[in-house]
Amino acid sequence: PIGSKQALPSPLHSHTLAGGSATMAFALQILRAPINLTSSLMGHCSATCSSAAFERVQISESLQGIMAAAPGADKSRVILYFHGGGHWLLTASTYKEFIGRLSAATQAVVIAVDYSKPPAVQFPAGLNEALAAWHWARDRFGEGSVAVAGDSSGANLAFALVVKLAQLEEEQPVACIGISPWLRLDLKTSLPNLYGKFCADLYLGGWHKVTKAADPLVTIMNASPELVRCFPPILMHAGSNELTTEDVKAMAVLCESVGSPAQVQFYGCPHIFQVGPGFHKSTRDSLQRIDAFLQKQWKSAPTE
Numbered sequence: 001p002i003g004s005k006q007a008l009p010s011p012l013h014s015h016t017l018a019g020g021s022a023t024m025a026f027a028l029q030i031l032r033a034p035i036n037l038t039s040s041l042m043g044h045c046s047a048t049c050s051s052a053a054f055e056r057v058q059i060s061e062s063l064q065g066i067m068a069a070a071p072g073a074d075k076s077r078v079i080l081y082f083h084g085g086g087h088w089l090l091t092a093s094t095y096k097e098f099i100g101r102l103s104a105a106t107q108a109v110v111i112a113v114d115y116s117k118p119p120a121v122q123f124p125a126g127l128n129e130a131l132a133a134w135h136w137a138r139d140r141f142g143e144g145s146v147a148v149a150g151d152s153s154g155a156n157l158a159f160a161l162v163v164k165l166a167q168l169e170e171e172q173p174v175a176c177i178g179i180s181p182w183l184r185l186d187l188k189t190s191l192p193n194l195y196g197k198f199c200a201d202l203y204l205g206g207w208h209k210v211t212k213a214a215d216p217l218v219t220i221m222n223a224s225p226e227l228v229r230c231f232p233p234i235l236m237h238a239g240s241n242e243l244t245t246e247d248v249k250a251m252a253v254l255c256e257s258v259g260s261p262a263q264v265q266f267y268g269c270p271h272i273f274q275v276g277p278g279f280h281k282s283t284r285d286s287l288q289r290i291d292a293f294l295q296k297q298w299k300s301a302p303t304e
Contacts, residue, residue: 021207025119028202032089040093052100057111059136063129065113066092070104077108077298078141080133080173084152084182084272086195087126087203088117098275105287106294108147111137115157122205127217130161138171147175147232147294151272152244153199155181159220159251166223166230175297177290178236180272183220183247186213196243221250225258234262235293237286242271263293 047054052070059065069075079102083095092112099110115129137146150158155178162176185200187193200213216223234255238248248264255262267286273279274286 024206028088028119035089036091036094039089040091043091043094043096043098046097047100050097050100050104052103054096054100059113059133060129063113063115063132064092065111065133066096066099068096068099068103068110068112070100070107073103073107073109075109076141076145077106077294078137078146079103079106079108079110079177079294080137080146080148080158081110081112082115082130082148082150082154082157083112084150084154084180084275085117086199087153087156088119088199095275102149102287102290106291108294118202118205122208123203123211123218126157126203127160127164130157131164134161134165134173143171144174144298146173147177147297148173149177149179149290150181151179151275152182153203155179156183156185156218156220159183160217162231163217163220163223163227166227169230172230172232175233175235175294176231177293178234178238178248178251179274179286180238180242180244181236181247181251182244183251186219186222221247221254223254228254229258229260231255231260233293233297234260235264235290236262237265237267237274237289239269239271239273240266242269244271263289265289 052068055067057065057067081099083090083092092114095112099112103110113130113133115126117126134148148158148161158176159178159181162172165172187196187200189197204211204213204218211218213219214222216227236248236251238244252262252264265286267273267282269279269282274283
């Protein structure tokens, strides 16, 4: 029975769980190291062909980011970017070339946040760092100057940030942009969902999680209508038949239900096609639409 001595784990069992967690964490770090190293080197190498200027920025004592500014970029307009990677892989450096292109397309400064990831941390560490990055960017660049964006799990973080800001009744970014946004982490158990459930469970902390995947800060579609009404203007782009297609459709319905329709565009392309090489026509169209959307939001934002 709950509360009985029999329901409590023995010290030996607790030690076994702790040992298992440490072993798993070590294994994941060993697995991740070559992936992150290779992807970061690719990001650095591909960025050498970019005309953007790159700079490492210190957001807080423990949090850094990479700032990209294309020639002619308006340095009073900023996109705070959260990269994807299943909530545990990749780095801001992986996305160096892409944020240079995004800066050129939008004529804004783009700052990719190098937020912490499992197994070193668990939820809500990444979200807390996203909130800290937002406060830093808002204070540094001013009201009406900062949009948030992300791809895949990074878009989950960007959308979780706007949910958190709504909960706190704080000022919102001028816009929130999701590239193939992964917005539903409360996945049903099935073979196609195995990796997604692994990533979600790892993000939440495994045996030590402090919340459930159904939390609206994790599965964004579970946010209440009152919170969604506080959201900034939303844009979402995704493939027409990929991992996050249904997430985008569900989020669009939720936004529509509270009278705040999102701008949505689907392409006959794979997950986060804008980030990598290929699909030039669709990528160009997507980035042009993002630029047009942002220009409208920045023009309508209040000025100091």
